[in-house]
Amino acid sequence: MTQPSDKALVPFVSVDNMMALVNATGIEAMLRDLAGYIEEDFKRWPEFDKTPRVASHSADGVIELMPTADADKYGFKYVNGHPKNIRDGFQTVTAFGVLSSVANGYPLLVTEMTVLTALRTAATSALVGSYLAPKGAKVMAMIGNGAQCEFQALAFKAICGIDTVRLYDIDPAATEKAVRNLAKSGLTVIPCRSGEEAIEGAQIITTCTADKQYATILTDNMVGSGVHINAIGGDCPGKTELHRDILLRSDIFVEYPPQTRIEGEIQQLDDTHPVTELWQVMRNEAAGRRDPRQITLFDSVGFAIEDFSALRFIHDRIRGTAFFDHLDMLADPDDPRDLVGMVNRAA
Ligand SMILES: NC(=O)c1ccc[n+]([C@@H]2O[C@H](COP(=O)([O-])OP(=O)(O)OC[C@H]3O[C@@H](n4cnc5c(N)ncnc54)[C@H](O)[C@@H]3O)[C@@H](O)[C@H]2O)c1
Numbered sequence: 621m622t623q624p625s626d627k628a629l630v631p632f633v634s635v636d637n638m639m640a641l642v643n644a645t646g647i648e649a650m651l652r653d654l655a656g657y658i659e660e661d662f663k664r665w666p667e668f669d670k671t672p673r674v675a676s677h678s679a680d681g682v683i684e685l686m687p688t689a690d691a692d693k694y695g696f697k698y699v700n701g702h703p704k705n706i707r708d709g710f711q712t713v714t715a716f717g718v719l720s721s722v723a724n725g726y727p728l729l730v731t732e733m734t735v736l737t738a739l740r741t742a743a744t745s746a747l748v749g750s751y752l753a754p755k756g757a758k759v760m761a762m763i764g765n766g767a768q769c770e771f772q773a774l775a776f777k778a779i780c781g782i783d784t785v786r787l788y789d790i791d792p793a794a795t796e797k798a799v800r801n802l803a804k805s806g807l808t809v810i811p812c813r814s815g816e817e818a819i820e821g822a823q824i825i826t827t828c829t830a831d832k833q834y835a836t837i838l839t840d841n842m843v844g845s846g847v848h849i850n851a852i853g854g855d856c857p858g859k860t861e862l863h864r865d866i867l868l869r870s871d872i873f874v875e876y877p878p879q880t881r882i883e884g885e886i887q888q889l890d891d892t893h894p895v896t897e898l899w900q901v902m903r904n905e906a907a908g909r910r911d912p913r914q915i916t917l918f919d920s921v922g923f924a925i926e927d928f929s930a931l932r933f934i935h936d937r938i939r940g941t942a943f944f945d946h947l948d949m950l951a952d953p954d955d956p957r958d959l960v961g962m963v964n965r966a967a
Pocket residue numbers: 701703706712713737741763764765766767768769788789790791794828829830831835837851852853854855920921922923
């Protein structure tokens with residue numbers, strides 16, 4: 621059997637290697653470094669091709685493709701969201717992604733993105749929190765203690781300097797898992813019996829639940845002035861977490877309005893309701909938090925540029941390391957037009 625040429629091989633980061641990379645780097649260092657890449661890309665937002673993600677909905681979930689490109693590289697992520705999955709022992713969200721050269725279209729990287737999505741979502745949330753959360757915020761409520769939960773807690777510790785998380789989930793087993801996983805994090809971790817209890821004294825409220833419906837994780841009377849809400853779980857048509865009245869009292873910050881108006885909390889509002897684009901806040905072209913009593917809301921849905929940043933980060937990070945394999949993925953005939961000859965010679 622002939623060996624594949626260099627042109628045939630694409631660096632591939634398996635789940636095993638992603639975990640090894642995270643453990644060698646440390647989760648908090650990884651979240652900080654990744655947030656740096658995301659911030660760089662938000663600050664050059666106009667350079668990217670942008671489109672709302674392409675979503676294929678079914679009764680139980682959604683499968684999405686999330687593409688974007690700058691002049692040099694193209695990236696996409698395949699990701700699903702199936703809240704019922706955990707009942708059958710499958711994850712709600714799994715993902716993989718590809719980074720390619722714009723110049724010749726050849727893939728430069730194929731990687732798992734289930735772990736990477738949790739990292740990039742948390743890094744984005746905390747990066748946004750560093751612009752919008754009240755100064756000196758130390759306590760975060762975390763409602764929804766599933767797969768994303770601990771990543772969010774660690775990112776807000778590493779990037780925003782929180783020291784306490786107050787956890788609540790309708791399933792106490794999820795909260796117990798998060799308490800266990802955060803035991804050595806240096807955070808004070810407080811399990812709570814209700815959403816109301818979780819938000820007591822919190823300056824940051826993260827909602828991170830999974831339910832394929834208009835849910836009301838936070839009602840209007842639960843949210844006092846001066847907090848920052850990081851709403852992660854409302855990210856599909858018909859899937860939201862906040863009561864509409866909260867939105868009307870908040871200054872709302874979004875990634876990419878054409879996608880967020882379809883998928884985010886703001887699908888509950890009319891299409892002209894004012895929102896601020898985060899890239900403009902990061903470039904100092906729009907105001908972030910203006911006063912300590914204001915409620916700021918990051919209506920997070922997850923945008924392709926965050927995945928592009930994550931792919932770019934991993935591509936840079938694995939260079940010269942053993943944290944990847946070579947995937948024989950691209951046909952490379954001796955004569956580029958003799959594809960069938962290559963197949964025949966392999967017989
Ligand atoms: N915005 C983004 O960029 C982004 C990225 C990834 C995932 N998400 C979304 O974040 C959410 C969480 O993802 P995950 O992977 O952690 O899911 P998960 O299924 O692992 O965890 C969700 C948790 O929410 C809990 N929950 C459900 N309803 C609740 C309620 N009413 N009150 C309290 N807890 C409740 C469940 O018991 C579960 O433990 C999902 O909706 C997912 O689609 C968003």
